[in-house]
Amino acid sequence: MTKTFAEQNFPGRLIAVEGLDGSGKSTQIYLIKKWLELEGVKVFFSEWNSSTIVKTATSKGKKRELLTPTTFSLIHATDFADRYERQLVPLLRAGYIVLCDRYIFTAFARDTVRGCPPEWVRGLYNFAALPDMTFFFKAQLEVSLQRILDGRPELKYFEAGMDLHFSTDPYESFRIFQGRILEQYLGMSTEFKFLVMDANQRVEEQQSVVRKLVQAKLNLADFKREI
Amino acid sequence: MAAPNRKAKKRGPIQRNIVVPAPSPKRFYGHGLPGVDRNRLTGKLIAVEGADGSGRSTQIARLVHWLEGNGNATVEVGLKRSTLVSEELEKAQEGNILSRTTLSLFYATDFADQLENIILPALKAGFVVLADRYIYTLMARDMVRGMNEAWLKNLYGIALVPDAVFYLSVSPEHLVQRTFAKNFALDYWESGMDLGLSRDMFDSFLRYQALVEEQFKRLQSTYHFDIVDGHRSVDEINKELRGKIELVMAGRG
Numbered sequence: 001m002t003k004t005f006a007e008q009n010f011p012g013r014l015i016a017v018e019g020l021d022g023s024g025k026s027t028q029i030y031l032i033k034k035w036l037e038l039e040g041v042k043v044f045f046s047e048w049n050s051s052t053i054v055k056t057a058t059s060k061g062k063k064r065e066l067l068t069p070t071t072f073s074l075i076h077a078t079d080f081a082d083r084y085e086r087q088l089v090p091l092l093r094a095g096y097i098v099l100c101d102r103y104i105f106t107a108f109a110r111d112t113v114r115g116c117p118p119e120w121v122r123g124l125y126n127f128a129a130l131p132d133m134t135f136f137f138k139a140q141l142e143v144s145l146q147r148i149l150d151g152r153p154e155l156k157y158f159e160a161g162m163d164l165h166f167s168t169d170p171y172e173s174f175r176i177f178q179g180r181i182l183e184q185y186l187g188m189s190t191e192f193k194f195l196v197m198d199a200n201q202r203v204e205e206q207q208s209v210v211r212k213l214v215q216a217k218l219n220l221a222d223f224k225r226e227i
Numbered sequence: 228m229a230a231p232n233r234k235a236k237k238r239g240p241i242q243r244n245i246v247v248p249a250p251s252p253k254r255f256y257g258h259g260l261p262g263v264d265r266n267r268l269t270g271k272l273i274a275v276e277g278a279d280g281s282g283r284s285t286q287i288a289r290l291v292h293w294l295e296g297n298g299n300a301t302v303e304v305g306l307k308r309s310t311l312v313s314e315e316l317e318k319a320q321e322g323n324i325l326s327r328t329t330l331s332l333f334y335a336t337d338f339a340d341q342l343e344n345i346i347l348p349a350l351k352a353g354f355v356v357l358a359d360r361y362i363y364t365l366m367a368r369d370m371v372r373g374m375n376e377a378w379l380k381n382l383y384g385i386a387l388v389p390d391a392v393f394y395l396s397v398s399p400e401h402l403v404q405r406t407f408a409k410n411f412a413l414d415y416w417e418s419g420m421d422l423g424l425s426r427d428m429f430d431s432f433l434r435y436q437a438l439v440e441e442q443f444k445r446l447q448s449t450y451h452f453d454i455v456d457g458h459r460s461v462d463e464i465n466k467e468l469r470g471k472i473e474l475v476m477a478g479r480g
Contacts, residue, residue: 053325054333057315066311069261070339070385075312078332085326115261123381127328 004130005092012042012092013218014129016103018185019137020178021159022147023199024206028137029101031207032214036097041223044091048102051082062158069114072158076107077124084128097223104128105192109184113177114164133217134192135210139199141179149174245298248355249478256362257384263347270350271475272387274361274452275468276443277395278436279417280405281457282464286395287357289465290472294355299476302349305359309340320416327372334365335382342386350387355476362386363394363450367442371435372422391475392452393468394443399436401458403429 005014015032017025029045036043049058058075061067067075088098104125111121149171157163160170161177189196195213197206253265273290277283291301307313316333319325325333349356362383369379397405406413413428415421419435420428447454455467 053319053329054315057312057336061311066340066344068339068343070343071311071336074332074336074339078329078336081328081332082325085328117258117261120258120381120384123378123384124332126378127375 002126002128002130004132006132008129010092010129011095012098013132013223014088014092014098014100014103015133015135015214016100016105016131017135017137018102018105018194019199020139020141020144020182020185022144023137023139024147024203025135025137025199026101027203028135028197028206028210029099031203032210033099035211036099036220036223039220040225041220042094042096042225043099043223044087044096045099045101046083046088048100048106049076049079051079053082054079062156065157065163067158067163069111069116069163072114072163073107073111073116073121073124076111080104080107080125081127095223097218100131103131103134105134105185105188108188109181112184113161113180130192133214134194135197135213136185136189136194137197137199137206138185141175141182143200145175145178243297246473246476248299248353248476251390251475251478253350254388255384256386256388257381259387260343260347260385268347268350268387270352270354270356271391272346272350272356272358272389273472273475274358274363274389274392275395276360276363276392276452277457278397278402278439279414280402280409281395281397282405282461283359283395285461286465286468287359289461290357290468293465293469294472300352300354301357302345302354303357303359304341304345306334306364307337309337310344311340312337327369327374331365331369331374331379331382338362338365338383339385346387358389361389361392363392363443363446363452367439367446370442370445371419371438391471392450393471394447394452394454395457395464396440396454397457399433399440402436403432406432 005012017029019025033043033045054075058079061071061075091098107125108118108121112118155170155174160174162170162173164173164177166176167173188194197209199206248269248271250269253268275283275287287303291303294301307316312333316337319330319333346356346358366379366383370376403413413432417435418428418432419438420431422431422435424434425431453471455464457464
């Protein structure tokens, strides 16, 4: 079993948020970042699928619908590895609190729904240490779907899970896809000690719970910026 | 006009026996790929491994010529040739900016793209696929760089087991001479300069190639590829390869 950063004696700590699109997790992690910055803590924020090197390949693959479940999985693993080795690990060695909007669990959930063998996907990512805290924002499926679908956005092919051929209607496909991902998340919740948040609550209520949990786990003074 | 025609007729066209590849069971090294029916892969997958300068490309070109002459349809694949990431991989490598896990996964993406979009469809159509390097080079290079072997085995569990794998074995001393005879320069990556083995490129090349060879030998015990002595003449080597491929085509490889 892979260990957390604390268990591997890193001076830094990694906090991840996971959840469906529209669960409000990005808002919550943004507010954590603001709070930690105001506390004078060394903090770094990293987003899923954001490595610049891999970006052109990923966007080309997505735009031209070239990706299969396997290459979809591998290209995201490449992106993650780049951020992990070049940014996350060095910062964690330097005692930073690293905030991740999505971590390896996003890959575990999505790639498994796409039909990749779960053990293979987990194996791909086993070079990565586990987060010290993982908040899972659990909203009712309908609520998350409404948040996204209310705006009648142009759903992208892979985002809507169109490659899985659940339905030819992107909105229907998105619903089924998100439902399957939610099942995967719930299945991992205990194994990876997710801190399950009630994402149907108000933003402020959730944020206050999150901050309390972070403070209970971490002594923020240990991570203060040295001036 | 008439005379040479008659002459040609007299000699007759060269008789070639068109060999339909005999089906053989296919399997993956590990978990394989979702949604692939292995029974439909009626073609043959032949991989040729070896360092730059081992004569891989020459041998493959000859094999393609020979197979096509025999009436077999062929397709060639190789590293860094995928539509998906080949350009990006090339660019990233030029700048030497990727760390080892990233580079490893980038190469795996390139491999998987070709596996799914070229190799498997061609095998379904009954082609003979010639792979100019396969997963073993990728694994050996990564192992030299300290990547975990179990991790690599899981990663390349997606790969189809070839019907034959030939490793053209050439000593580093010979490789260096062949490379110079062709290019008058050593390649940065083929010299393992990223490893910091030596500042001297010549020295680094020899040490790196010896390390890669060592890993190939380790992999050989698991993957059982056919080690072919690459020090001999092109013709001699090709004759050996043809003989072995004939057996593969007959389903007795």
